[in-house]
Amino acid sequence: MIANAYYSQEIHGPYQLFDLGPAFTLEEGGTLRNAQLAYATHGKLNKAKNNVILIPTWFSGSSKVFEQAYIGKDRALDPEKYFIICVNQIGNGLSSSPHNTPAPAGMGNFPRIRIGDDVRAQHLLVTEKFGVNELALVVGGSMGAQQTYEWAVRYPAMVLRAAPIAGTAKNTDHDFLYGQALSDAITSDPGWRGGWYSSNAEVRAGLERHAGIWAVMGFSTEFFKQEVWRNFGFSSIPDFMINFLHAYFLPMDPNALLCMAWKWQRGDVSRHTGGDLKKALARITAKTFVMPIDEDMFFPPRDCKSEQKMIKGSELRILNAICGHLVLTGFDPAFLQQVDKHLKELLAFKV
């Protein structure tokens, strides 16, 4: 274990911890011992236990961003109406992760995690901790969309509505290569030492390169052409790089990012059906809104649309955002309004 002040109640809290038990076995063959899921809840669980919304996190994200940008009175994700569980994916630095897992199982020895592992762990949280057997909605962006699809395919009877935003049910080859470039940027740093650095600062150069690749793919060409970053108070590209992207990524744990990237690269609900994606998506009974972002460079609408067509009764709801994929982080009110509008409609849908 190593210290990392970024993953703290001060920055990401308040959050609670749910014990996954002495041995949580993983799809890739490893075991997490005494692992924990970090989660935050908003609102109150009703007596019928049927007002639950589950939100898994995206790559590099935490439960906190939903509280800050997506949840609020009169919003779609309204804590006065719903009991909202924001759950941190395994390996994100708050839930059990390489840097916070005791030796010898942490750091470079932290096992491979799959999207399916996350969803099974979240299922334990939802059913055992809260006694909930019905989810009014599962909604998530990017890797959160991967987990949303996994929920809808793995536990179809539990998921009444699903809203995968800017993500896919089966990761594409292009996206796999993107994840690989991001990971290679980190692992190529001699300071990473196979995952056995003593501080994330030792992997600073790798984290900077990782941020540099996000700059190319995380927004859109038009975001840069229109210099949209100026709207957020940045004065130049270097200022934007340092005080937005470096500020965001450099405090993070390199192994956490690698754990998530590996998982993201291999997200695939067709693992349930011997590789048959159509068959896997046919399992979904949730009313599903597939919500890609029009300017997304790595989860483009056409990739999401071809999956949407395989989901019975689903609808394609394209979100418009010149900022591209990272608009998910919540800095554009016009984007959040669109998300709210679609989610309100979805939540109003009688199932």
Add this chain to the structure above:
Amino acid sequence: MIANAYYSQEIHGPYQLFDLGPAFTLEEGGTLRNAQLAYATHGKLNKAKNNVILIPTWFSGSSKVFEQAYIGKDRALDPEKYFIICVNQIGNGLSSSPHNTPAPAGMGNFPRIRIGDDVRAQHLLVTEKFGVNELALVVGGSMGAQQTYEWAVRYPAMVLRAAPIAGTAKNTDHDFLYGQALSDAITSDPGWRGGWYSSNAEVRAGLERHAGIWAVMGFSTEFFKQEVWRNFGFSSIPDFMINFLHAYFLPMDPNALLCMAWKWQRGDVSRHTGGDLKKALARITAKTFVMPIDEDMFFPPRDCKSEQKMIKGSELRILNAICGHLVLTGFDPAFLQQVDKHLKELLAFKV
């Protein structure tokens, strides 16, 4: 100087060398001493010396690709009608470059080159070597488009027609960041040693990461979705990565790629007009076809279109290619047919 068998007459020839003289001074303040431009010609210069087509090279490319993919009888670039000069940009490994420049001026000491330096050097070749003062057409892709624009702005009276394909007159911020990510992939390799490796094999890991980032940006999401790479005889993504992208990039000189990337990042004809792009492009008198590729991830049509609008009498001719930017390398006959069609029309245009 270090040996690199890739840059040879066997692989890229036949090509000739043109002496740039004892001291060719550069925009960034350096000097190339006894530098040379490598070039290949096709066809015959007519008596009027008005049948000349000039083709500068793109990032990582050489004059050879034009002979192989773009030039031929009854093609637009027909050597039976035109005298075609394919000229290698400085730093591409064939013209004067870090690895073939004698100590102490080579390798990590090779000076910074600008697009404007290339075009001045090419101007010497065209005027002094061939006594040519009129170019029927300048055409180039990607960095070749940058040089094409530079030609049309710097020597407007000489350039009758211009066809910048999949490139911009002023490089975008997004493209700058892309170039940076590519360069960082190489310079982060400890084997690069500030440019003082003794063989490009020492920078193998960096070259592989560089190829890995090209995989993400050089094609399109749809190229991977449709598995278009199968059409070229590859059996899997790893097979495609190793036997196409690694096979292409790994024999190259890391400093050459860095020299070109630095130049590409800073391509900007508005350097002639104090940063006023409109004013710079207003200098162009060539009949110009701006030819972006619809699926290009880093020279998207909308970036090219906004420049095209500033060029008097110009036309936007969008090329359709699911393969994205790297279709330029010539592997798709349907793409080459489109290029031919537009160039034939342009060449038929009376100026």
